[in-house]
Amino acid sequence: MHNSTQLKDIRKYYQQQLVSQLGTAVVVLNSRLEIKYLNPAAEAIFNKSLNRLLNKPFVDSFLHCSLQIERLEQVVRTGQDFTDSDVIIEFIDNARISLEVSATVIRIDGKTRVLLECKQIDKQKQINTEMFQEQQWQAARDLIRGLAHEIKNPLGGLRGAAQLLDRELNEEQREFTSLIIAQADRLTNLVDRLLGPNQLPNLSLMNIHQVLETVYRLKKLDNAKNIQFVRDYDPSIPDILIDPEKLQQTLLNIIGNALQVLNEQGKITLKTRIATNQTINGEKVKLAIKISIIDNGPGIPPALQDKIFYPMVSGRANGTGLGLSIAQTLVHQHQGKLACHSYPGRTEFSIILPLPKRSNQ
Known part of the structure; x- marks a missing residue:
């Protein structure tokens, strides 16, 4: 049997070792949302050491961070955890990463701390977003093309009828057929633009x-x-x-x-x-x-x-x-x-x- 002191030492040892070995980035903030600790995974993701970021406000440590400071302040104030599955961080060289961030209030040595667990999701998010956008874009284009052809066919008949009618009218009445022809041409031009370029590129x-x-x-x-x-x-x-x-x-x-x-x-x-x-x-x-x-x-x-x-x-x-x-x-x-x-x-x-x-x- 191990005594309580030995168990305490074992827990402390493995807790220290596991945090440094975690693949998930771990960030600890104080109640003013200043950085107090980064594990090695967080240093790798942010490409900055704890020495450079220690005591700096988390949100202001990057060129741009989409995580709203109000949400972090609310965590400190209410103790209510949250997870944001789409946090964008952009660095000074304009490189950017996408993260899933979970914020939790913890107590260390009697002091309030905010624990951020950050998981990088760039590749999977990019692939999923591109696939979804591609499907939606193709569906939208197919719908527009179908509608455009349905509109274009009667427009041609309308314009032709207006031209035939134009021959039978006097000069004053032709003003109306000219208006019909001009508007039909305008709509045909709009439809052609909706259909988009259909010629293969000349490489x-x-x-x-x-x-x-x-x-x-x-x-x-x-x-x-x-x-x-x-x-x-x-x-x-x-x-x-x-x-x-x-x-x-x-x-x-x-x-x-x-x-x-x-x-x-x-x-x-x-x-x-x-x-x-x-x-x-x-x-x-x-x-x-x-x-x-x-x-x-x-x-x-x-x-x-x-x-x-x-x-x-x-x-x-x-x-x-x-x-x-x-x-x-x-x-x-x-x-x-x-x-x-x-x-x-x-x-x-x-x-x-x-x-x-x-x-x-």
Whole structure:
């Protein structure tokens, strides 16, 4: 039989050892929500040591943290635990992670502490989100295409009948048939835009920076608000098979949206990098090109972020909701993906295009 002292020592030893060996990140905060302890798993996830974060406010220790400080304050005040399954943390280099965070009130040496258990969920969340958005986007496009064809057929008959009637009327009465024809043409044009681009891309081997520079020059000329443009290119990116016109249209649509919401202090960054180990439409890709369009505008409302690529969905009162839907279609035609991450002060659209596999891979 072990005496109480031996059992206490055994518990203390294993408690200390287990916390340091846990794969789950553990963070301990004091009642002012300042960091008092990180286990090694937490140091690895946050890429910062306890020495650097000790006594710093948790929420303010990162460039952006979606975990609301009010929720943590409520835990201290009421003692009621909570779990947030979608916490986004962004670091100073703009890298970001997704976490599932559970907050619990504990007592250590008679003092109130908040225990945060953080589980990284980036990969699974990304795959699930992309699969869901892909299914919803395809369903929305199929519905729009079906409706568009149903609308377009009677429009053609309506326009033809108005043209025949126009021949039988006098000059004053033709004003009405002209109105019918003009509105039929307007609706036909809208339907054609709803159907989106249906021509396959005309691919050619070229450097993506040629397309980006063309877009940059076009938007610099059409820049009434004098928005600042920053180019941050990776010159080592190899040539890739693209349709320059379609890629240019994609970039113009995205940048055009940004220009409409930015004020005179606005900034748009065009950034290119090599991205590794990406998942594109459910397939793993070792090497890809990442084109980022980043602005410092007000951000996209959270309720719209999962729907912005659907046809007829817009965050602006006068928006058509077609620009991003068309951009999504054009990127899909390149076997790539278009993604968005946004919060107030920063919106980033990312175009991921797979690089061809090398012969020795």
